[in-house]
Amino acid sequence: MIVLIFLIRRKNKELKKMEGNNPLDAWSFSCVKKGQEGNSTIFGRFSYKEMKNATRNFSTVLGGGENGTVFRGQLNDGSVVAIRRVESSPKQSHNEFCKEMEFLGRLHHRHLVGLKGFCSTRFERFQVYEYMENGSLQDHLHSPSKHLLPWKNRVQIAIDVANALEYLHFYCDPPLYHGDVKPSNVFLDKNYLAKLAGCGLAHHSSSGNTTPSCTPVNVKAQATPGYVDPEYMVTQELTPKSDVYSYGVLLLELVTGKPVIQDNKSLVEWSRELIGTDYRLHELVDPSVADAFDLDELQVVADVIHWCTHRDGAARPSMKQVLRILYERLDPLSGRFARAVEGEEGYYYCHGGGRVKGKQAGDGVIQFSGDAARSWLPSSSSTSRSHCSRSVLLECNSPEPQSSPAHGNGAFLA
Structure with a gap:
């Protein structure tokens, strides 16, 4: 009994030591x-x-x-x-x-x-x-034991992640840049609602007018090869367009199901020829969903990918512009959001050449209004509508995949 009491007291002392009496x-x-x-x-x-x-x-x-x-x-x-x-x-x-x-x-x-x-x-x-019950997007796309992630869920995940980045870029004070957007930092809840993680790596804008009372301590982007903005590799300066580039790569992974680097070749470089040729666009699609994707939606997503991964950061869109296009063309139910930002003009990169009439800007970029954007982007099928993920518009859950969950134990920040 004395030995037992001694052991209990020693254990309590160890716990107190772990807690510490830190003056801070x-x-x-x-x-x-x-x-x-x-x-x-x-x-x-x-x-x-x-x-x-x-x-x-x-x-x-x-x-x-x-x-x-x-x-x-x-x-x-x-x-x-x-x-x-x-x-x-x-x-x-x-x-x-x-x-x-x-x-x-x-x-x-x-x-x-x-x-x-x-x-x-x-x-x-x-x-x-x-806790995120359905684990990471990385597991769903690349795990050996992966289960089918239907096309409609991939489209919804694209919208969900765009929502998260728009919030960081436009609604935080000062604006925040994530710096490591990739599938292993995207997690899915029990309803397959996508959420972005890794915000502990976020950086605040050096041009912000307001300095927060508590700022992130990381001073260097934790960028992953294959997702890194080519301009960041030269300047070592993280910008919102760095996140836009990484988002474009993530979209490409969602569509293709391929790893970001394969046979020492980046997925972005591999995709350029296919995205630039309409009759080969279907070759981009992950074979596991090749019989169940919407061609009109694929065209929209491919255009956004090409725009986001433009080598020139100035020619890339903002996340607000990306979200606007995704909502207008992929989620007609949320047209109110698109109309709310109708006055904002943006730069839309046209890779097809001659398909859009607009004012020619520098570096081969076409500038035009929202009406012209709608005439350029193909109409989405009326039978392929995803649920609105923006809670201020519709409080509803993401569509649940028809397949069983890939990971019953969930995951976070592997």
């Missing part, structure tokens, strides 16, 4: 409070003991990668979450980590993976995210 704890609680005063309604700080209990002594591993190990967790209230054990950077102090957590706690959008809270001890750090 008061500051970090203040940081969390500030986050709660913002748009985040579910955000808090957890203890190391709670993290340990939620993960059954860290035995419920979902996956891992350069950003840390991810566990499936169940909190005291019964809610299921994804818990990431963060690989601590020697350059990131406790203070900086709390700043980043406050910053992420303020990002609140239907198509961003939600941060529920964090845990910071003297030796370990954890992030607690909402």
